[in-house]
Amino acid sequence: MAYPSYRRVHLIAVGGSIMHNLALALHRQGVHVTGSDDEIFDPARSRLQAAGLLPAREGWDAASITTDLDAVIVGMHARPDNPELHRAQELGLRIFSFPEFIYEASRDKQRIVIGGSHGKTSITSLILHVLRHHGRDFDYAVGAQLEGFDLMVKLTDSAPIIIIEGDEYLASPVDRRPKFHLYQHHIGVISGISWDHINVFPTEENYREQFAIFARMTPKAGALIFDRDDEQAQLVSVPSNPDVKYLPYGPHEHVIKNGATSLVTKKDELVPIQVFGEHNLRNISAAKEVCKQLGIKGKDFYEAVATFKGAARRLELVQQGATSVVYKDFAHAPSKLKATAQALKKQFPQRRLVACLELHTFSSLNPAFLPQYQGTFDAPDLAVVYFNPQVLAHKRLAPLSAEQVQQAFGRPDLRVFTDSRELAAFLQAQNWQHANLLMMSSGTFDGLNLAELAARVTAGQNGQ
Missing domain, CATH: 3.90.190.20 (Mur ligase, C-terminal domain)
Known part of the structure; x- marks a missing residue:
């Protein structure tokens, strides 16, 4: 693996949606995985049980944190006073939040991070669908279960790129930084900014600043892709680094007939699609721009997107x-x-x-x-x-x-x-x-x- 020193890993709050998927992904890579949680529901319970990773009992036990662990990963469901977290701190073990560990596991990969108040899952899903359709090798971390993908997290040695859904919420109970700041993207997307998470970001300005920081983190030779019609996204995506590509997008040209939507290509060809709505047409444009940066030609993108059925629970x-x-x-x-x-x-x-x-x-x-x-x-x-x-x-x-x-x-x-x-x-x-x-x-x-x-x-x- 890209992180050979992490052979024994413990996940605190392993029952979380993304955390149990990380546990399963690490298990598949040969990592010795243990975990704990004070409540685990399906589908996490059944999936962990099938893999032999379901904790023997629910609850926290400081004794499960031992010096032979190479890393401890803490999920958002845990509290700052979690006894296992305290024990890991006392022993001086390597402690990661979910985004910190994903970054650690993808240091040698090109990282594509999809951020924004809305559309993140759909854009990420579109990109994964297109890449898989064309046989590309890639890793990923996405917040929803996708059709055709048995896990929401994939980490391998071989994949040269990783596609990450970049949530702006806090990294962990003890790390108040937004998740998407920690992935250190090469290609970043801002699909739009609309104030959310009032319990963490008390003002619109404070919330918008998190995206401004994300935009400024785009490195030399990197790309920032943003919705040209979203006023807040425009504000934070103003070109400020001559070595960064700033790529605005809008809704893809289309026609609607008899309750069905078709994309209109530059050659005036019609491509029937299975999703609809202006927001999805914007998501398609964002995904197309990302895929273009990854070497996917237009005709190949349209071939794949025609079979995209949408992300689970998204329209x-x-x-x-x-x-x-x-x-x-x-x-x-x-x-x-x-x-x-x-x-x-x-x-x-x-x-x-x-x-x-x-x-x-x-x-x-x-x-x-x-x-x-x-x-x-x-x-x-x-x-x-x-x-x-x-x-x-x-x-x-x-x-x-x-x-x-x-x-x-x-x-x-x-x-x-x-x-x-x-x-x-x-x-x-x-x-x-x-x-x-x-x-x-x-x-x-x-x-x-x-x-x-x-x-x-x-x-x-x-x-x-």
Whole structure:
């Protein structure tokens, strides 16, 4: 491996989405892997168990940290006072956050880091899809499970490049630096900047500065690829180093016909694609620019992108009927909400759009942040917001009223629900003839049975 000195590695908070994938990737490379966590759920539990890596018991045990460990990797789920972390510090062991270890494992590779408030996963997924389609050798670290890839992390000796989804959130409980600052990219992407993570970045200026730092880190002979139409991305991507390539992009030229989108090439050829929406057309342009820097020709890019089905949980088709479709999306930030709702309305302009958003994250439930949603939910014909008051209490946030939410979104007709059963009954009662449903959340609407709801919607069933 590129890091031969790390043969025995322990992962604190191994049950995390990306952490258990790192554990499996290291295990495949012959590293002796152990891990711990105070709770591990599926799919992490089953996958770790199948590989023989599931901890014998849940919880933390300082005795599991021994001097024969070459490295300890700590995940975000751990707390600063974690007893295993303290023991590793006492023993003077090498301690890494996830991004620090990925950098350590890819020192000799060309690093491509995809940053931005939105679109990171989709752009990363597009690049991986194109590279794999053409048989290129590459490593990667991405935040979502992708079709055709059994792990979200791949680390090898052979691959000359690594594609990394560059999250701006904190590296670890004891390292307050944004993850994407630690990868030290050669090629960087900024897909757009829209204030998020209010609990970590209290002002828009503070949040934007993290991207400015990322942009300034682009090295000599490196490239910075950014959305030319995003005002905040433009501000941080102003050419300041004559030895860096600054490459702006916009939405790919396209046509929409009968609910299907096709790309228009420079030769005026049409390339039918399986994703849609202006945000995805921008993501395609960003991925195309990255692939160009990696030696992928235009015609080869289009050949591959025609078979791209999208990243999991990103405007993902749940079910399709004769006059209705149901989509789900990971969207929760204001910019993502606006882009996703507009995309579905534009793709099916003749159909009524019912869109439902779950407020689930710390930022989205914070009364100080809520006004950021003003005007972002105007595209749907019927807009619905759901939140669970118990989640507010768990996050130690002030209670929210339906009136507060309506005022923040700027839609007096906004329907607000706090009971998932009432929400399901309301949606089932709608007239679904020539109507589409869009469900958006980073959560689960508290266990709402989306498959059952989608079946009713696409069958045209309603309670009226």
